[in-house]
Amino acid sequence: MSELLTRLVPPAMANARRDAKTYAARMAADPATVPGESFGPADWPHYEEAERKERFGIDDATLAPYLELSNVIERGVFYAAGRLYGICFHERPDLAAHMYAPDVRVWEVRDGEGDDAPVLGLFIGDYYAREGKHGGAWMDSLVEQSHLTGRKPVVINCLNLTKPEAGPTLLSWDNVITAFHEFGHALHGLFADTRWPSASGTNVPRDVVEFPSQVNEKWALHPQVIASYARHVDTGAPLPEGLAERLRSQGAFGQGYATTEYLGAAVLDQAWHTLQPQEVPADVTAVEGFEHTALADVGIDDALVPPRYRSTYFAHVFGGGYGAAYYAYIWSEVMDADTTEWFRTDGEGARDGDLGLNREAGERFRREFLSRGDSRDPLVSYCAYRGRDPRIEPLLRRRGLN
Ligand SMILES: [Zn+2]
Known part of the structure; x- marks a missing residue:
């Protein structure tokens, strides 16, 4: 080393x-x-x-209207994962209703399209800051996948966005990269296919654990991915190409x-x-x-x-x-x-x-x-x-x- x-x-x-x-x-x-x-x-x-x-x-104020939270997650982070890995996401408000805080969202992740596609696991998105919540951003495995226990993975991504009094939640570019990053860890947990829970998903040596999440960040700037999620919150207009280019070039x-x-x-x-x-x-x-x-x-x-x-x-x-x-x-x-x-x-x-x-x-x-x-x-x-x-x-x- x-x-x-x-x-x-x-x-x-x-x-x-x-x-x-x-x-x-x-x-x-x-x-x-x-x-x-x-x-x-x-x-x-x-x-x-x-x-x-x-x-x-590029100041954050210019970018923000193009970076609305749900768009970034569902039409960006999930979209890229769908194109790469063929998975799809079904939101489960019925499960979210039992979560520990309001605004926490739950999705069932299916391996393939259609209603008969097998369930891979659950993904929980806890995006807003609130009192008593640890700062920063992280991923955690609430349930580790394991063929021994027969359990499917349940993974969570936490961010600490400030919830606006009203209206849409608009992100900074750093927030977008963080959302893609943490989801890279989530995929590591969701795709786990091992016998022992202790060897499952993100239970890898420390010098490897950040690798899948760093790779996943790169999809944020892929032309087709950014065209999918970076839409003006009021008009639906795509992010001007000059701005995307500037983000790429720095x-x-x-x-x-x-x-x-x-x-x-x-x-x-x-x-x-x-x-x-x-x-x-x-x-x-x-x-x-x-x-x-x-x-x-x-x-x-x-x-x-x-x-x-x-x-x-x-x-x-x-x-x-x-x-x-x-x-x-x-x-x-x-x-x-x-x-x-x-x-x-x-x-x-x-x-x-x-x-x-x-x-x-x-x-x-x-x-x-x-x-x-x-x-x-x-x-x-x-x-x-x-x-x-x-x-x-x-x-x-x-x-x-x-
Ligand atoms: Zn990380």
Whole structure:
């Protein structure tokens, strides 16, 4: 795993240095800058945001009327899953009436079209914030699929949207991506086809668990999917193509810094966990030097790009179940980028330029990867549909680091 981290550092750092020059020039030209002050990490967010606005600027207010909650879920998230995996959704208000809070929605997920299609499981959507509800967004398996117990899966997606006093619930672009992301976890649970509940669905190693959800995010921007759900809430007009294009084009922006600060944290995590007992800094004042050396060793200039978390407040390092596994996010993303490229390539996942939105590609991904959970080594499952081990190059291309 260290090899993956060290291979990513040079292109990410080079990209961050290039961006730093751009922002330093912006800062020098900014009348608000105190003469003689030079660009540093603390100035980064401000000038990056200015650059982003200028190059890709779409404000949430412009997008919101095209992103109504039910449309996004039923004509976006469900629609993409239907096209890929042949499943359909029947809302069950009779079951929702027994749920723990109003506004929670329940759907029966069927494997195929028509009334005689077998029931795969239940999907619960709990989208609104309310008092006492945990913050953030997550997926949970309330019932794990298992041939041993004979149980079908029941999975839930929770978001924390603010319910408007009246009228439709309009989303931000981030909310849309989150809805697709969490549903990727839900599919992992719903498609589970294993004997042991402990190996079912999302019960996979941490460095694999984010992979299906990251892949599912990509369908939000597929031309046919976005045309299906992104409709003006009052007029039904489609999202102007220029806006969709802008959303697509901002993928690699700012990734040099984002990747480097992430890698910095992952490197520190690894560094702490590979120390021999006698090497552990004895005094808290030695921590900074230890960090600097660990980062410099792999080529990270922490004066320009500090790690996302310093050891002294990096909860992931020692708690929260992440010990030495903070790299898991980037490993999931390596597989995600490699898989997204597979879906999009004609002759692999794609047919006639459909970017992989077809039953054949979906079926293969579902059968060989999603349905297996941890019942066989996820890397074996990966190779079974991809035809080889994951490669790092698609991630470098996506993040503009090649
Ligand atoms: Zn996730």
